[in-house]
Amino acid sequence: DVKVTQSSRYLVKRTGEKVFLECVQDMDHENMFWYRQDPGLGLRLIYFSYDVKMKEKGDIPEGYSVSREKKERFSLILESASTNQTSMYLCASTLNPLGLYTFGSGTRLTVV
Amino acid sequence: KQEVTQIPAALSVPEGENLVLNCSFTDSAIYNLQWFRQDPGKGLTSLLLIQSSQREQTSGRLNASLDKSSGRSTLYIAASQPGDSATYLCAVLDSSYKLIFGSGTRLLVRP
Numbered sequence: 123d124v125k126v127t128q129s130s131r132y133l134v135k136r137t138g139e140k141v142f143l144e145c146v147q148d149m150d151h152e153n154m155f156w157y158r159q160d161p162g163l164g165l166r167l168i169y170f171s172y173d174v175k176m177k178e179k180g181d182i183p184e185g186y187s188v189s190r191e192k193k194e195r196f197s198l199i200l201e202s203a204s205t206n207q208t209s210m211y212l213c214a215s216t217l218n219p220l221g222l223y224t225f226g227s228g229t230r231l232t233v234v
Numbered sequence: 235k236q237e238v239t240q241i242p243a244a245l246s247v248p249e250g251e252n253l254v255l256n257c258s259f260t261d262s263a264i265y266n267l268q269w270f271r272q273d274p275g276k277g278l279t280s281l282l283l284i285q286s287s288q289r290e291q292t293s294g295r296l297n298a299s300l301d302k303s304s305g306r307s308t309l310y311i312a313a314s315q316p317g318d319s320a321t322y323l324c325a326v327l328d329s330s331y332k333l334i335f336g337s338g339t340r341l342l343v344r345p
Contacts, residue, residue, distance in 0.1 A: 126277075155333075164238075165323070165335040180332070212277055219331045220265055220285075225277040 125149070128213050128226035135233050141200040143229050145213030153216045154196035155223075156180075156188065158209040165212065171196055172219075203233045236261045236328045240336035247314055248344050255309040255339045257324035262302050265327040269298050269309050272321045272338070281322075282309070314343045 129144040147154065153172050157165040157180075167180030169188040177188050185207060189197045196215075200207055213226040237260045247253050257267070266285045270278040282291045282298040284307070290299040297310040307324055321338040328334055 128277075162337065164337040165325075167332060170332075214278075220327065222280045222283055223268065223278075223333065224280070225270075227277040228275070230275070 126213055126215055126224050126226040128211075128229050130229050131227065133229060133231045135200075135203050135231065137204060137233055139200075139203045139233075141203050141231070141233075143198040143200075143211055143213075143231070145196045145198070145215075145226055146194050147196075147215040147224070148194065149215070149217070149224075150193065151215040151217050151224075152193070153219055154190065155214045155216075156186075156196070156198045157212045157214065158182070159212055159228075160209050168198065200231075205233050207231065208233045236264075236326060236334045238324060238326055238334050238336035240322075240324060240339050242339060243337070244340040244342075246342040246344060249314060249316060251314050251343075252310070252312050253314055253341075255311070255322050255324075255341070257307040257309070257336055259305045259307075259326045259334075261328065262305055263329045264302065265329075265331070267298075267300050267307050268325050268327070268333070269296075269307075270323040270325065272323060274321075278323065311341075314341075316343045316345050319343050 126147045155170040156168045171190045187199045211229045214223045216223045269281045284300040295312040323338045325333045325335040
């Protein structure tokens with residue numbers, strides 16, 4: 123089975139800190155995605171990448187950036203964390219955008 | 235802009251009951267529709283994927299249907315069990331290859 127691993131289940135960070143959320147997949151998938159999930163708003167796409175070194179903005183990229191130096195790793199960066207970035211962050215990957223998506227277990231980030 | 239709606243937001247049923255979860259979408263230009271399950275505090279698990287050319291897909295006690303022209307999908311769960319308790323999310327892959335999610339239906343199956 124494809125595994126998508128998010129390095130932290132829970133994180134607490136202070137306002138203004140630079141935060142790195144790591145995601146690693148083990149099945150050579152080209153396509154990787156970062157979502158955030160908030161009550162009443164569902165999952166919203168932050169950034170995605172269809173190839174190494176390639177990154178595209180999703181629907182809510184403000185305040186975030188990403189890095190994809192290697193195919194298996196896709197990192198989400200909060201340049202200066204703010205309280206409105208408190209959320210559940212979910213990483214996903216897929217071999218083919220038309221196929222099944224595999225999600226990680228999520229990182230619940232609290233910014234205080 | 236594609237919007238995905240799931241009704242009801244929450245559902246409580248006794249064990250053994252057959253149930254239907256509903257999903258509707260506003261733009262019929264989709265590549266596929268997927269149903270996911272999410273347990274509290276966890277990530278999403280893919281349940282079923284229906285391509286736009288298909289009408290339904292089945293996996294065990296789950297059956298998902300798709301009526302693209304009317305913008306509707308249903309997830310049918312037969313003989314529900316307490317272990318089915320979770321949030322069920324539907325998502326459509328839109329014409330720009332983005333997966334657009336509904337807000338989910340929270341299901342509780344009572345023993």
